[in-house]
Amino acid sequence: MRGRPPGWQLCACVHARLPALLFLHLCLLLLSILLFLSFLPFFFPQLVNKLIPNRAWGWVATLLILLASAANLCAVNHVVQDGESLQSIADQHGVSASSIADLNRRELSGSSAVRPGMNLLIPATPPKKRESEAVYQRYDEFRTASTTSKGIPGRKTLSSTQGDAAKIPPIAAPAAPSEGETVVEAPRMKLSERPSDSDAKSEINVTSEGGIFNRRYRYLGRAKASIDAADVERGRWRIVVLHHSETQRGNARLFDHFHRRKRGMKNGLAYHFVIGNGTDSRDGEIEIGPRWREQKDGGHVRSRALNAVSIGICFVGDFNHSRPTKKQIAACIELVKYLRRRCDTRFRFALHREINPHPTDCPGKYFPGRLFHQMFD
Numbered sequence: 380m381r382g383r384p385p386g387w388q389l390c391a392c393v394h395a396r397l398p399a400l401l402f403l404h405l406c407l408l409l410l411s412i413l414l415f416l417s418f419l420p421f422f423f424p425q426l427v428n429k430l431i432p433n434r435a436w437g438w439v440a441t442l443l444i445l446l447a448s449a450a451n452l453c454a455v456n457h458v459v460q461d462g463e464s465l466q467s468i469a470d471q472h473g474v475s476a477s478s479i480a481d482l483n484r485r486e487l488s489g490s491s492a493v494r495p496g497m498n499l500l501i502p503a504t505p506p507k508k509r510e511s512e513a514v515y516q517r518y519d520e521f522r523t524a525s526t527t528s529k530g531i532p533g534r535k536t537l538s539s540t541q542g543d544a545a546k547i548p549p550i551a552a553p554a555a556p557s558e559g560e561t562v563v564e565a566p567r568m569k570l571s572e573r574p575s576d577s578d579a580k581s582e583i584n585v586t587s588e589g590g591i592f593n594r595r596y597r598y599l600g601r602a603k604a605s606i607d608a609a610d611v612e613r614g615r616w617r618i619v620v621l622h623h624s625e626t627q628r629g630n631a632r633l634f635d636h637f638h639r640r641k642r643g644m645k646n647g648l649a650y651h652f653v654i655g656n657g658t659d660s661r662d663g664e665i666e667i668g669p670r671w672r673e674q675k676d677g678g679h680v681r682s683r684a685l686n687a688v689s690i691g692i693c694f695v696g697d698f699n700h701s702r703p704t705k706k707q708i709a710a711c712i713e714l715v716k717y718l719r720r721r722c723d724t725r726f727r728f729a730l731h732r733e734i735n736p737h738p739t740d741c742p743g744k745y746f747p748g749r750l751f752h753q754m755f756d
């Protein structure tokens with residue numbers, strides 16, 4: 380703050396949003412007139428006593444709506460910290476740098492340089508699309524293009540992910556099974572093999588923590604705290620490997636049961652993370668497995684060496700027959716980005732089929748591998 384009179388920020392904020400506020404006021408005024416007119420036919424003395432309380436409540440409600448809307452329209456503040464730039468602040472709040480510059484014209488005096496201690500107004504409504512939304516759009520375009528390019532949706536575009544594999548240098552790794560966990564491909568779980576609830580509760584400590592929206596992470600939510608809480612050894616994780624479950628439905632608990640009981644994996648769920656598709660967990664929900672919490676090797680690739688350095692993320696779904704949902708994709712992008720920050724490593728990124736020493740089609744021919752490579756390579 381630089382000696383501005385109290386209330387200046389609100390004035391600046393209102394000034395910046397004047398057209399929106401005027402529009403809102405006009406709408407509410409119109410609504411009020413309509414309400415008033417609708418009462419006229421009843422404007423007889425014998426009804427006044429009854430109607431006055433009703434009308435009073437109507438006005439109170441209108442006033443509340445007005446106040447709430449005005450508060451919503453007002454910007455939030457951001458005090459500039461050491462090392463922050465206009466762009467980094469914009470990224471933090473999910474808005475564009477130019478919208479912050481517009482709103483703080485006087486404070487910034489036309490330049491884009493910010494100083495520590497500066498108090499900036501941040502627009503409440505992001506004028507720039509958030510990245511995950513932009514990805515939705517790309518995914519939509521991708522789907523449209525691949526649907527129209529051939530009769531079979533996705534085939535042409537997805538086959539190009541095979542080409543992407545060529546860009547990834549092979550990792551020399553013995554194909555030895557990990558901790559007696561011979562092969563962990565997609566679970567291929569039948570519904571008849573699903574555990575009963577009591578069965579699951581007794582042995583499985585997979586917890587679901589996604590789904591809570593916050594300002595920056597739409598899908599990560601409370602999973603962020605669990606990712607942070609794990610005792611991550613810096614530089615240990617070097618690859619993120621994406622899988623599909625090859626089942627129409629499922630969640631971390633079900634796969635954990637399957638891996639323990641049917642595959643005999645003593646550490647349970649072979650993946651570190653599972654992203655739900657709205658069947659047995661919410662669409663886009665990120666579930667964290669015990670191997671992440673305890674920082675154990677994965678069991679998701681057929682190589683002990685690869686399992687020791689790769690984080691396994693499994694999408695619920697069979698992508699030889701369908702595609703991942705938009706929310707799953709957006710959730711995965713958020714997760715990988717956050718893991719890169721958390722582990723302080725620029726992971727390599729791979730689909731299971733691209734690095735597995737044995738042939739596999741995981742995560743399915745309709746998985747948009749190219750999209751992920753574009754994002755993360």
Ligand SMILES: [Zn+2]
Pocket residue numbers: 563564565621622623679731741742
């Ligand atoms: Zn796989």
